[in-house]
Amino acid sequence: MxxxxxxxxxxxxxxxxxxxxxxxxxxxxxxxxxxxxxxxxxxxxxxxxxxxxxxxxxxxxxxxxxxxxxxxxxxxxVPVSVPMFLIGGFIVGIGVSYGSGCTSGHGVCGMARVSPRSIVATLTFMATTTVTVFLVRHVFGL
Known part of the structure; x- marks a missing residue:
């Protein structure tokens, strides 16, 4: 916690x-x-x-x-192991490439500018994070 x-x-x-x-x-x-x-x-x-x-x-x-x-x-x-940390970083890197930006660009700046693309990207980040944390912590028990 x-x-x-x-x-x-x-x-x-x-x-x-x-x-x-x-x-x-x-x-x-x-x-x-x-x-x-x-x-x-x-x-x-x-x-x-x-x-x-x-x-x-x-x-x-x-x-x-x-x-x-x-x-x-x-x-x-950091409540995860080093391998999980590295895998997570790799996945985030892929997401940044395909999402044309990161959480700071879309979530802070894009949302403030009411950019539709950034709103969709931020909602996608948040939904994916929620599902990932649920799966990792409650389904796989890692």
């Missing part, structure tokens, strides 16, 4: 939303992490590398800032 942390969750959501709005306002780009990473190596547009690298560095350095403020790294519990 996880802790119920409504204040921290709301703060985290607000920061994600703020970063998405700022990226759109400053660069006119959608904050889809997969697309940002995909355009980084190799850069598809000249001069596009710096903001992509800064965005990803900010995501990586976030926990370090948390550690400086609180004195410890955030605790992350």
């Amino acid at each position: 996880t802790e119920f942390t409504p204040f921290l969750s709301a703060l985290g959501g607000a920061l994600i939303g703020l970063s998405a709005v700022l990226l759109m306002a400053v660069h006119g780009r959608i904050a889809g992490v997969t697309g940002i990473l995909g355009g980084l190596l190799p850069p598809k547009i000249a001069g596009d590398w710096a903001w992509r690298a800064a965005f990803l560095a900010g995501m990586i350095c976030g926990p370090l800032g948390y550690a400086l403020i609180t004195g410890g790294m955030p605790r992350i519990d």
Whole structure:
């Protein structure tokens, strides 16, 4: 089980939303992490590398800032084995390719823009997640 942390969750959501709005306002780009990473190596547009690298560095350095403020790294519990974690990552990678984006691009930015494609994609992510968790935890007992 996880802790119920409504204040921290709301703060985290607000920061994600703020970063998405700022990226759109400053660069006119959608904050889809997969697309940002995909355009980084190799850069598809000249001069596009710096903001992509800064965005990803900010995501990586976030926990370090948390550690400086609180004195410890955030605790992350992954309730599955390493092989299951890798298989899940592989499946997500396939979904990102076929879905033309990831949960951050569709779920945060696309839903905010009321994009029909993103609404369908997000509903598909959520339904698939629900079925997968039910099967893995209650049918297969993994």
